Amino acid sequence: MSESEVLAYLDAHQQEHVEQVRRFVRQPSISADGTGITAMADLVASRIRAIGGAAEIIPTEGHPVVWGRLDAGAPKTLLFYGMYDVQPVEGETWTVPPFDGEIVDMPTHGRSMVARGVFNSKGPMAGFFNVLGAYRALGGKPPVNIVFMIEGEEELGSRHLPQFVESHRDRLRADAAYFAFYGQDPRGVSNIYLGTKGIVFLEFICRGGAWGGPEKRMIHGSNAVWIGSPTWRLLQALASMMGRDEQILIEGFYDEVADLDADEEHLLERLTEVWNERETLAAHDVRRFKFEGRGESLLRNYLTLPTLNIDGIVSGWIGPGSKTVLPNEARARVDMRLVPSMDIERILGRLRRHLDGQGYADIQIEVWQTYPWARTKWKSTVVQAMVAAIKSQGIEPYAWPTLAGSAPMYLFSTVLGMPFVMGGLGHGGRAHSPDEYATIEGMRLFERSVAAFLERLAAS
Amino acid sequence: MSESEVLAYLDAHQQEHVEQVRRFVRQPSISADGTGITAMADLVASRIRAIGGAAEIIPTEGHPVVWGRLDAGAPKTLLFYGMYDVQPVEGETWTVPPFDGEIVDMPTHGRSMVARGVFNSKGPMAGFFNVLGAYRALGGKPPVNIVFMIEGEEELGSRHLPQFVESHRDRLRADAAYFAFYGQDPRGVSNIYLGTKGIVFLEFICRGGAWGGPEKRMIHGSNAVWIGSPTWRLLQALASMMGRDEQILIEGFYDEVADLDADEEHLLERLTEVWNERETLAAHDVRRFKFEGRGESLLRNYLTLPTLNIDGIVSGWIGPGSKTVLPNEARARVDMRLVPSMDIERILGRLRRHLDGQGYADIQIEVWQTYPWARTKWKSTVVQAMVAAIKSQGIEPYAWPTLAGSAPMYLFSTVLGMPFVMGGLGHGGRAHSPDEYATIEGMRLFERSVAAFLERLAAS
Known part of the structure; x- marks a missing residue:
């Protein structure tokens, strides 16, 4: 037919x-x-x-x-x-x-x-x-x-x-x-x-331990006067990875990020002609991009940048009422998106070295899933x-x-x-x-x- | 009788x-x-x-x-x-x-x-x-x-x-x-x-808005490549308040902290004789205090220091499975413990000014409860x-x-x-x-x- x-x-x-x-x-x-x-x-x-x-x-x-x-x-x-x-x-x-x-x-x-x-x-x-x-x-x-x-x-x-x-x-x-x-x-x-x-989805887990902090259970919040907090610790560890300029601060994170090839540069040029910033923002109900710049510069970021996104974070009491506790555990789920020619194992190694280097060797990294770009x-x-x-x-x-x-x-x-x-x-x-x-x-x-x-x- | x-x-x-x-x-x-x-x-x-x-x-x-x-x-x-x-x-x-x-x-x-x-x-x-x-x-x-x-x-x-x-x-x-x-x-x-x-219990709420970030709902996590995250934003705002040396970085936070009076100094001296560090740690299943020092120095901290404790934090997807989302909201509940002669309104003012000064005027502070020391x-x-x-x-x-x-x-x-x-x-x-x-x-x-x-x- x-x-x-x-x-x-x-x-x-x-x-x-x-x-x-x-x-x-x-x-x-x-x-x-x-x-x-x-x-x-x-x-x-x-x-x-x-x-x-x-x-x-x-x-x-x-x-x-x-x-x-x-x-x-x-x-x-x-x-x-x-x-x-x-x-x-x-x-x-x-x-x-x-x-x-x-x-x-x-x-x-x-x-x-x-x-x-x-x-x-x-x-x-x-x-x-x-x-x-x-x-x-x-x-x-x-x-x-x-x-x-x-x-x-x-x-x-x-x-x-x-x-x-x-x-x-x-x-x-x-x-x-x-x-x-x-x-x-x-x-x-x-x-x-x-x-x-590519994606690396993992969970950071910070618990009380040799560094301090409650190990077995949440304790009364007033103890924060002299006992360390796994929640603050995880927050500070995470904050050490991300600059306020949206640059990822893990050493070497961007080292293998490749430029576009000639065909891809041509495709980017064509995309720039039709891609509409406002429409992308509207589709997500977002008022502005996190980077300055427009058109090609934004699209180039989209195509070439790896990310470090927090998918979920939880610690302490989040139910009804004001329970004042010092948590014994804090968890954050993170996804990293990888671009050519980043390597999963190499990135995980750098992440571990970053935490260790910042004094957070105790913070666990549990890798849930990965696959390459x-x-x-x-x-x-x-x-x-x-x-x-x-x-x-x-x-x-x-x-x-x-x-x-x-x-x-x-x-x-x-x-x-x-x-x-x-x-x-x-x-x-x-x-x-x-x-x-x-x-x-x-x-x-x-x-x-x-x-x-x-x-x-x-x-x- | x-x-x-x-x-x-x-x-x-x-x-x-x-x-x-x-x-x-x-x-x-x-x-x-x-x-x-x-x-x-x-x-x-x-x-x-x-x-x-x-x-x-x-x-x-x-x-x-x-x-x-x-x-x-x-x-x-x-x-x-x-x-x-x-x-x-x-x-x-x-x-x-x-x-x-x-x-x-x-x-x-x-x-x-x-x-x-x-x-x-x-x-x-x-x-x-x-x-x-x-x-x-x-x-x-x-x-x-x-x-x-x-x-x-x-x-x-x-x-x-x-x-x-x-x-x-x-x-x-x-x-x-x-x-x-x-x-x-x-x-x-x-x-x-x-x-x-005294206590000030409050919630910080960071949502997408004029600064960027999703405003209405969680969106696909891969958008983190060019859209800002309320979760990272709240984390960075919180991290800006707490030094890794456990010093609270809100300007003027300690300004009204009073010394102990003569009777209280005497009581502290007597407490030092009987207070047992190891027992306090054991009672909470904690291995070490967050400050160096022992005995009187720890007790003095306990008696005289205000605190800034995270009671609970939540953002994004924390249920089963690896849902990759860019959250539209992040919340953290915090309690501050106040000592003589700190004033609730003055501290809340300093907190607001800190956030504003750091560029986080959009982060809401919802005060749940307060009372004085x-x-x-x-x-x-x-x-x-x-x-x-x-x-x-x-x-x-x-x-x-x-x-x-x-x-x-x-x-x-x-x-x-x-x-x-x-x-x-x-x-x-x-x-x-x-x-x-x-x-x-x-x-x-x-x-x-x-x-x-x-x-x-x-x-x-």
């Missing part, structure tokens, strides 16, 4: 396809506490079967991976990497129930589904399945073979995915990898992504197929050398040695936040861009 | 008197969330009536005050100030249920009741009632009239007590005030207290009566010019203009901590010391 038949089918069946997205978001699947994980894996596997593929739910030491294959008898194979888990919603204030899939008329975005996971990343995954389903409904097959690898621990840092990839290399053979993503901003500007930052080349076939696909929809795509976020794309670029691309048309936002959303019109555009992408990948 | 008859009665009825303590600790009365407050106020009022007094439960804007009077037709009147509320137990790990009043054989302390409030301060209050009950059981009356003022918000900073005192001055007329306290350390050394530090003179009648009472039990008392802790004793010394004393024999520990305890033998000694105190106060 022709590409235009497929596109027409997608447009004609949009309502039904939106319902497929809703089916996915209505099934909670919170990897942090395991809620709904099994049911969601089943749902994904049965959807793969429904569109003509084979699927298996393969156990790992954590949540299982849904693996599948849709053989189209085509010369090329695309590895679809997806995630069926979502972030928790606990403690968040939503304007609609987060797992209902309600469609709301949003002030600036128009008709949108508001639900946990609709943007990150059940909406795009469901859309990808819808496209494959369209080929089947039209009595054909997609133009490339598809291998599916859909994990349930992306939001836990893909803990067991590296092991899965190592053990199933033969089942993951493909020419390129794809991570589906609604890549348009609120104005419709289309973005695709050629890389991800990843980059794919602008000129690779899969990237160029996506660029051409988006252009075919009358839209000019802008390629980002990297996301600021992290995903284990190094498994493709480094471990499996294949190029990858992340993107597609469509718009959504508020990942990891209340009122995560994706527009209904964006869902339609996304499916069109995926069909066009598969066609161009097959032809390239 | 004679003092020795009363003492003999107390010894003979100890088991029954311990049961009275248990009745009190078995009734939870957590002012922070209101649990059991009404039932506890009833219990206290009915106990006052049972020992021959009149009692009223007088509403305030918060938890009620139990007021009472036991008229002995005596020339002197003692104002008994007590508290019927306790600290929360949520989040604490106890070895026995905290509201059962179990008696446990503790390794170093011997037979002890382990329960929330048994030390702070239901045990001493119940013991005081037991002594008054003994006079009644013996067919007599206590040697002084007693006025009772027992509040249910001590652990909330006695929020409504000042207003109560102002409105009921006529019902609070007395010659002196008394706060009952198990004042012996684990070796049996007897301590009484002539003062309390209080001191009573060593030579006052009520103090000397307590000293003589303890000596009469064959024990040498040591008087501390102040506790490091806070209690609204200024209501007596400053507002009502009467001297006060805090103390008595007996031993307990772990106030505001799991496994709060008081020894059974200490309960007996406490009651004896109270009877001797009332007799000597009447005679003085």
Whole structure:
């Protein structure tokens, strides 16, 4: 069948396809506490079967991976990497129930589904399945073979995915990898992504010990007159790592930070033409960036800087009432985002040396998860197929050398040695936040861009 | 009847008197969330009536005050100030249920009741009632009239007590005030207290705003590459207040800190003879003090230094799993303990100026509660009566010019203009901590010391 038949089918069946997205978001699947994980894996596997593929739910030491294959008898194979888990919603204030899939008329975005996971990343995954389903409904097959690898621990840092990839290399053979993503901003500007930052997620733990401080329990706060505080100690240790100018003060932290290459410099130049500061700020309800400067200088920071972010900190009594205690423990969770060519072990070594050097050898570092940064080349076939696909929809795509976020794309670029691309048309936002959303019109555009992408990948 | 008859009665009825303590600790009365407050106020009022007094439960804007009077037709009147509320137990790990009043054989302390409030301060209050009950059981009356003022918000900073005192001055007329306290350390050394530090309990709140940072919700942690963090901001603001040498860096913070007077210097000298560093450390399971130096130098710090303690801090995601977020808010609860002659308003002004001067004008300070420091003179009648009472039990008392802790004793010394004393024999520990305890033998000694105190106060 022709590409235009497929596109027409997608447009004609949009309502039904939106319902497929809703089916996915209505099934909670919170990897942090395991809620709904099994049911969601089943749902994904049965959807793969429904569109003509084979699927298996393969156990790992954590949540299982849904693996599948849709053989189209085509010369090329695309590895679809997806995630069926979502972030928790606990403690968040939503304007609609987060797992209902309600469609709301949003002030600036128009008709949108508001639900946990609709943007990150059940909406795009469901859309990808819808496209494959369209080929089947039209009595054909997609133009490339598809291998599916859909994990349930992306939001836990893909803990067991590296092991899965190592053990199933033969089942993951493909020419390129794809991570589906609604890549348009609120104005419709289309973005695709050629890389991800690495991540080191860790917890600092400071307890009373040889240095002083209560060791076994919180004690009466008035003892602070002569007994040291693990809370102050952790605060001072953390403060020693971050300058008020937002420079990270860990010695050597920036030493391996690489410049952009020539292609990436060109991409940055193009991004500068369309990227809109105010819109980025508005999307996050933020009034200003933390750096002075505008346009290219901000974008260059975004693309090239590593970060040291506090995700959570807790110590002492935070319940109701004014309990005056001297805490025996303070904890802070931190994520570091790494850029080429930073090395995880080297950075962890520098962090430990920083603490030791500042006199905080007692402060524990518990590493929860890590994975390296990843980059794919602008000129690779899969990237160029996506660029051409988006252009075919009358839209000019802008390629980002990297996301600021992290995903284990190094498994493709480094471990499996294949190029990858992340993107597609469509718009959504508020990942990891209340009122995560994706527009209904964006869902339609996304499916069109995926069909066009598969066609161009097959032809390239 | 004679003092020795009363003492003999107390010894003979100890088991029954311990049961009275248990009745009190078995009734939870957590002012922070209101649990059991009404039932506890009833219990206290009915106990006052049972020992021959009149009692009223007088509403305030918060938890009620139990007021009472036991008229002995005596020339002197003692104002008994007590508290019927306790600290929360949520989040604490106890070895026995905290509201059962179990008696446990503790390794170093011997037979002890382990329960929330048994030390702070239901045990001493119940013991005081037991002594008054003994006079009644013996067919007599206590040697002084007693006025009772027992509040249910001590652990909330006695929020409504000042207003109560102002409105009921006529019902609070007395010659002196008394706060009952198990004042012996684990070796049996007897301590009484002539003062309390003042307290300022407040919360710092840092949110995204004009300076940057997310304003409405937590956002994806990868945005930390270009968006500021309220968590880092609060940490840096806090760190700017506290040197690594434990000196508070708020300009002028120490300006009004007074030296000890001549009597207090003498008391310090005597304390140095008996105070045991290792024991204080062991009581709190702490290995070292935060200051170098020993003996007198540590004690002088304890008596004369104000503090800035972090009671609780929270920001971001602290639940299960590794949620990578850039928080939109960070909060820290802090208590400052004030010594003579620091002034609450002046200190709050300096704190605000410090934050403003450091560029943190946006950080909110929410004052939850304050009250001033209080001191009573060593030579006052009520103090000397307590000293003589303890000596009469064959024990040498040591008087501390102040506790490091806070209690609204200024209501007596400053507002009502009467001297006060805090103390008595007996031993307990772990106030505001799991496994709060008081020894059974200490309960007996406490009651004896109270009877001797009332007799000597009447005679003085």
